[in-house]
Amino acid sequence: MRIKVNQEGEIELHKFLNKITLGDSYKLIKQIPDNSIDLIYTDIPYDISYSGGGCLQKNVKKAVKDMNKNKETLLKGIDYTILDELCRIMKKINIYIWCSKSQIHDLMKYFIDKKECNFNILCWCKDNPVPFGSSPFLSDIEYCLAFYETGIKFNQGCENKHKYYISHINYRDKQKFNHPTIKPIEFVKKQILNSSQENEIVFDPFSGSGTTCVAAKELNRQYIGIEIDPEYYKISIDRLEGILANGQTSMFIS
Numbered sequence: 001m002r003i004k005v006n007q008e009g010e011i012e013l014h015k016f017l018n019k020i021t022l023g024d025s026y027k028l029i030k031q032i033p034d035n036s037i038d039l040i041y042t043d044i045p046y047d048i049s050y051s052g053g054g055c056l057q058k059n060v061k062k063a064v065k066d067m068n069k070n071k072e073t074l075l076k077g078i079d080y081t082i083l084d085e086l087c088r089i090m091k092k093i094n095i096y097i098w099c100s101k102s103q104i105h106d107l108m109k110y111f112i113d114k115k116e117c118n119f120n121i122l123c124w125c126k127d128n129p130v131p132f133g134s135s136p137f138l139s140d141i142e143y144c145l146a147f148y149e150t151g152i153k154f155n156q157g158c159e160n161k162h163k164y165y166i167s168h169i170n171y172r173d174k175q176k177f178n179h180p181t182i183k184p185i186e187f188v189k190k191q192i193l194n195s196s197q198e199n200e201i202v203f204d205p206f207s208g209s210g211t212t213c214v215a216a217k218e219l220n221r222q223y224i225g226i227e228i229d230p231e232y233y234k235i236s237i238d239r240l241e242g243i244l245a246n247g248q249t250s251m252f253i254s
Contacts, residue, residue: 017201020213020225020240022233025205028226029085037089037224038200039096041192041212043183046100047077077103082205083110089203092149093117096191098183099143111147120146124187125166142183144191152195160194182208188215196221210236 012031015021021028077100087093093115097107104121111117122144129140154161165187188211192202198220204212207225209232216223217240227233 016224016226018217018222018224020207020210020227020233020236022228022230023226024228025226026079026082026085029082029089029205032089032203032224034088035091036201037203038091039094039192039196039202039221040086040090040204041096041188041202041216042204042206043098043181043208043211044078044103044206046181047103078206080106080110083107086205087115092152094148094152094195095146096122096195097145097147098181099145101143104143104145107145107147111145115147115149117147117149119148120163122146122191123164124184125164126169127166128168130169146191146195148195153197155194155197160190162190165190183211185211185215188212189219192216192219192221207236208232210239214239 010033013033013036016028016032086095093111095111099107108119112119124142124144126140126142129138131138165184167184167187170182170184192212192215196202199222201222201224202212202216203224205226207213207227210225210227213223213225213236225236227236
């Protein structure tokens with residue numbers, strides 16, 4: 001059952017509901033009422049340093065520049081003070097965060113040590129990774145951390161409970177929606193199905209090309225997205241209407 005917020009809070013929430021809003025999530029999130037969000041699902045800006053001479057760092061930097069010039073903010077991490085706001089707006093802590101390996105420690109420390117949450121580590125395993133020079137390991141895994149309080153309701157059935165997803169690197173989605181860190185919507189849907197009910201509210205404060213909001217819409221969830229970049233915002237709005245980044249209409253929203 002949804003927790004009711006006061007009339008003023010309902011009005012504020014309605015401004016964001018079932019749409020993606022262009023703006024700064026660090027500011028706009030303060031307008032979202034307490035205890036109003038059922039699930040947060042987000043792909044935060046990765047904290048990846050490429051100031052050194054390693055092949056991996058140079059290739060990550062080049063990949064972002066090749067896809068979208070001047071989008072290096074995608075790799076500068078987040079201000080962790082937003083975590084307090086994310087916890088404030090959730091009814092109970094129920095959140096999935098895609099992050100870089102270097103961010104795992106800080107997120108674990110916050111949600112486990114400070115908030116005493118349960119957790120799981122989910123992985124997108126890529127079966128066709130590109131080798132980078134002399135790097136000791138392949139860049140074939142991306143990490144998604146799931147944190148949740150005791151009492152969160154998970155749905156029955158094993159099909160959406162896998163902690164891994166194996167697929168090719170999704171070049172096609174990157175080309176369709178012009179975003180270098182887009183995640184497989186099939187995997188996103190599995191977590192949303194596992195951790196929320198129909199008509200509940202799913203929130204993504206860094207919505208990028210809109211994957212979370214598209215998945216929520218297709219699964220009969222309500223959604224709220226915030227995106228600061230005007231180009232990605234336009235792509236995500238079009239994507240909700242089945243329009244690709246090149247302006248062509250797709251038969252499939254996702």
